[in-house]
Amino acid sequence: xxxxxxxxxxxxSDLTDEEWKRIEPLLPKPSRRGRKPVVDLxxxxxxxxxxxxxxxxxxxxxxxxxxWQTVYWWFRRxxxxxxxxxxxxxxxxxxxxxxxxxxxxxxxxxxxxxxxALFAEARGNDGGKRIVGRKRHVAVGTDGRLLxxxxxxxxxxxxxxxxxxxxxxxxxxPWLKNLFADAGYDRTQLMDQAAFLDFVVEIVRRSxxxxxxxxxxxxxxxxRTFGWMIRWRRLVxxxxxxxxxxxxMIHVAMGAVLLxxxxxx
Numbered sequence: 001x002x003x004x005x006x007x008x009x010x011x012x013s014d015l016t017d018e019e020w021k022r023i024e025p026l027l028p029k030p031s032r033r034g035r036k037p038v039v040d041l042x043x044x045x046x047x048x049x050x051x052x053x054x055x056x057x058x059x060x061x062x063x064x065x066x067x068w069q070t071v072y073w074w075f076r077r078x079x080x081x082x083x084x085x086x087x088x089x090x091x092x093x094x095x096x097x098x099x100x101x102x103x104x105x106x107x108x109x110x111x112x113x114x115x116x117a118l119f120a121e122a123r124g125n126d127g128g129k130r131i132v133g134r135k136r137h138v139a140v141g142t143d144g145r146l147l148x149x150x151x152x153x154x155x156x157x158x159x160x161x162x163x164x165x166x167x168x169x170x171x172x173x174p175w176l177k178n179l180f181a182d183a184g185y186d187r188t189q190l191m192d193q194a195a196f197l198d199f200v201v202e203i204v205r206r207s208x209x210x211x212x213x214x215x216x217x218x219x220x221x222x223x224r225t226f227g228w229m230i231r232w233r234r235l236v237x238x239x240x241x242x243x244x245x246x247x248x249m250i251h252v253a254m255g256a257v258l259l260x261x262x263x264x265x
Contacts, residue, residue: 010046010064011046011050011053012053013046013049013050013052013053013054013256014046014049014050015042015045015046015049016260016263016264018263018264019259019260019263020042022090022091022094022259022262022263023045023087023090023259024042026083026086026087026090027041027083028077028081039066039070039074041074043065043066044065044066044070044071044074044075046065047061047065047066047071048071048075048078048252049252049256050062050065051234052232052234052235052249052252052253052256053232053233053234053253054233054234055232055233055234055236055239058071058072075248078248079244079245079248084248084251084252084255085248085251085255087251087255087259088146088251088254088255088258089172091255091258091259091261091262092145092146092147092258094258094262095145095258095261095262096141096145098262098265099143101143102175104173104174104175104176105141105142105145105147105173105175105176106175106176106177106178107141107142107176107177107178107179107180108139108140108141108142108147108169108173108176108178108179108180109139109140109141109142109179109180109181109218109219109221109222110137110138110139110158110162110165110179110180110181110185110201110222111138111140111158111181111182111219111222111223112135112136112137112138112158112161113135113136113138113226114126114129114131114133114134114135114136114154115131115133115134115135115136115236115237115238116131116132116133116237116238117132117133117134117154117237117238117239117240117246118133118237118239119239119240119241120133120134120153120238120240120241121241121242121243122153123153123154124152124153124154124155124156125154125155126154126155127155129154131154132154133154133237133238134151134152134153134154134238134243134246135151135152135153135154135156135161136149136150136151136250137149137150137151137152137156137158137161137162137164137165138150138222138225138226139165139169139179140221140222140225141221142180142218142221143221144221144222144224144225144228145225145258146225146250146254147169147172147173147176148165148168148169148172148173149247149250149251150164150165150168151243151246151247152164157184157187158184158185159184159185159187159189159190162181162185162190163189163190163193166190166193166194166197166199167193167197170197170198170199176199177198177199177200178199178200178202179194179199179200179201179202180201180202180203180204180218180219181201181202181203181204181219182203182204182205182206182219183203183205183206185201185203186203202218204218204219228254228257229250229253229254232249232253234249234253235249235250235253
């Protein structure tokens with residue numbers, strides 16, 4: 001059988017030419033010494049995005065992507081270099097500018113999501129949701145774009161996870177000042193830290209008198225973000241053993257969503 005010719009796009013998750021042009025400058029350059037690498041980094045990224053979208057195991061990677069060991073080696077190297085987070089943040093700023101907004105956000109929403117994590121090194125029990133696994137503490141912009149994610153065992157409270165986010169988000173998005181959250185974040189320690197870091201946290205409470213379903217102002221955008229995330233099947237559960245790998249998969253997925261939006265607007 002003849003080997004089929006390479007196509008620009010074989011799977012919905014594959015990089016298009018426009019997307020590749022935007023992220024190619026961010027990839028590590030080959031060393032000037034020694035043998036030149038023969039690995040096609042575009043195919044490596046296609047393979048990683050395929051894994052995030054399909055939720056298959058590394059050993060189940062289609063053979064036309066190359067040896068799964070090679071793809072995984074590059075994936076771990078990219079994780080150490082924070083490449084996926086860099087791609088995501090670059091695409092986020094470009095998408096905001098294309099929408100007529102400032103590149104750096106000034107407002108955001110806090111929330112968390114508890115996921116089953118069967119293979120995690122450390123798991124916890126979320127008594128409220130009766131789930132054993134990990135918790136994703138997330139901050140998104142007021143339009144739903146992911147700004148920060150912090151992973152922990154499920155037994156960590158929302159307010160404790162948010163304190164870690166506050167410390168990191170000031171360095172990553174220095175102009176962000178206003179945050180919206182639900183009543184679970186109305187804790188003295190969190191509010192004290194927010195005030196110390198010059199954040200304004202506004203608690204948006206739901207009404208117990210409202211009949212039926214009612215959209216809660218500000219807070220609904222983060223639920224839409226969770227919906228975007230679980231369209232990538234690897235994020236429906238937390239299949240990763242390590243926290244850094246799990247966080248990288250989130251940035252792979254959300255970065256791909258923003259990159260496609262920017263490249264094909």
